[in-house]
Amino acid sequence: MSDPLAGILEGNGHRLRQRVYYEDTDFSGVVYHARYLQFLERGRTDYLRCLGIHQGQMALHGDPDGLAFVVRHMDIDFKAAARMDDVLDIVTITKAITGARLMLDQKVFCEDNELINAHVTIAIVNRSGRPRRLPREIALLFEF
Amino acid sequence: MSDPLAGILEGNGHRLRQRVYYEDTDFSGVVYHARYLQFLERGRTDYLRCLGIHQGQMALHGDPDGLAFVVRHMDIDFKAAARMDDVLDIVTITKAITGARLMLDQKVFCEDNELINAHVTIAIVNRSGRPRRLPREIALLFEF
C-alpha cells in the first residue's frame, strides 16, 4: 500500500480505519446515527480508490456524459453505539454486480463489537441520472 | 400552532418543511445521501415536539434513570435527489407501537416528487441502553 490513509483490500472487499471525533457525536453522548452513513461512504470511496477507480475520473469511462455511483437503497441495523475517541473499522464486501447495480455489505466495528450492519445497493448512472451498465473494465476490478 | 417552526400534526402523523442549504449538498451537485437522515430526524423530533414530548424531558418519565428514543433499523429508498434551494416536506406516519418499539414510515417530498421512502424502527431505552416499554401516557399521545 502506498497510501495507508485509504485502507486495505482484503478478501472480496476492503477495510478502513477511522477515528470518532467531536463532530460525529451528539448530546446523547454517542455517535449521531446519520454519521455512520458517512463512515460507510468513506469506506466505499476508499474501496474504489484501492481498486484504482477514482470517482472524479469515472466521467472518462464508458459514456459520453460520464458515470457516477449513487446510493439507491440502504438497509441498516444500528446494533450498538460508538463514542468519542473510538477507533472504527469499516468493512465493505462486494456481494453481487448485476448490470447497472452493485450490491455491497458493509459493517462497522469498534474492536470486536459489530456496531452497524448495512446492505447497500449502488446504481451506476450517467450525468442525467439515467441507469447505465458498469463498464466491463471496471466490473472486472471487483474480481467477481 | 403556536410554533410554526415545528411543523404540523396531520392524520396519524406530522409534516415538516425544511430548506436545502449549501451544507446539505455535495460536489455531485445534489443533496449528500446521508443528509436525508438528518431531515428525517428533524421530522421525528418535531413530530414528538408537536405531540408534547420533549426529548430532553424524557428522563423524567417512567424510569429512574431516564428514557431515550434510539434508531434501531432503517430501510431507505433513495428515489430521487434534491438540489440547493429546494424546499422539502418531511412526512412522518406512525405505523405501530409494540412494547419497546415504535415503527414509523417517513417520506421526503420536493413539491410532488417523492425523493425518500424510509421505514424506521425506534427503540425506547434507558440511559444504560437497555430496552424499556414506552410509558403508557406517552404511547397514548400517538393516538394509536
Add this chain to the structure above:
Amino acid sequence: MSDPLAGILEGNGHRLRQRVYYEDTDFSGVVYHARYLQFLERGRTDYLRCLGIHQGQMALHGDPDGLAFVVRHMDIDFKAAARMDDVLDIVTITKAITGARLMLDQKVFCEDNELINAHVTIAIVNRSGRPRRLPREIALLFEF
C-alpha cells in the same frame, strides 16, 4: 413575505429563525462550534434570497463564466452555547461593499442572549476563482 421559511429583511439586513436539532449538538451537551458557521451560512443564503439574488442564477450575471460568493475571512466570537431544541435567530447586517468584497456582520441569538458575533468577508469570484466586481445591479439590491 411569500416565503416565511426564508426569514425577513429588516433594517440594513436580515433575520432568520432556525431550530437546534440532534445533528447540531455534540457529546459535550451543547451545539458543536463549527455548526454555527452553517447557521450563519443559512442566514446569508436566505438574506440573498430575500434580496432576490439566487446563488444558482448568479452564473447569469456580469461574467461569461459565472459568479459566486465565497467566504474569504471570518472573525468569530463564541460567546455562549446553544442546546438541543433551542430556537436561534441569525441576524445578518451589511457593513460595506467595496469592489469585489462584501463585509457582513452576523450574530446568533437565543432569545436575548448573544451566542455568536462574527465579522465575515465575502469575495465575489468567477468560476476560475478569480476576483470580480459585484455587478452594479446586484450591489444596488443591498441598498448601500
Add this chain to the structure above:
Amino acid sequence: MSDPLAGILEGNGHRLRQRVYYEDTDFSGVVYHARYLQFLERGRTDYLRCLGIHQGQMALHGDPDGLAFVVRHMDIDFKAAARMDDVLDIVTITKAITGARLMLDQKVFCEDNELINAHVTIAIVNRSGRPRRLPREIALLFEF
C-alpha cells in the same frame, strides 16, 4: 508512535493527515467552508491525544466538576479550496498559554498549498462553563 491515526508531534505542535470525502464538499465543487473547522478540531483533538491528554478524562483533573476545552475565538483566512479526494495536512502550533487560555495557530495544507490559516483561542472551563486555570500538570505537557 503507537497510533498512526492520531498524527505526529513535531516542533512545538502537531501534524495530522486527513482525506477529503464526499461529505466534505458542496455543490460548488469544493470543500464546504465550515468543514475546515472540523478538520481543525480533529487536529486539536489528536494533538491533545499525542500529548497524553484525553478529553474524556479531563473531568478527572484539577476540578471537582471536571474541565473541558472550548473554542472562544477564531480568526480564519480561507485562502484556497480543497477538492474531493485531496489529502490535507492539519498543522497545529501552540503560541501561548496564559492562565485559563490556550492560543493555537492552525494551518491546513494540500501538498504545499496553504488553504487555511487560523488563530484559535481555547478557554478552559468547568462543567458549569466557568473559566478555570489549565492544571499545571497539563500545561507542562505543552512544553511551553
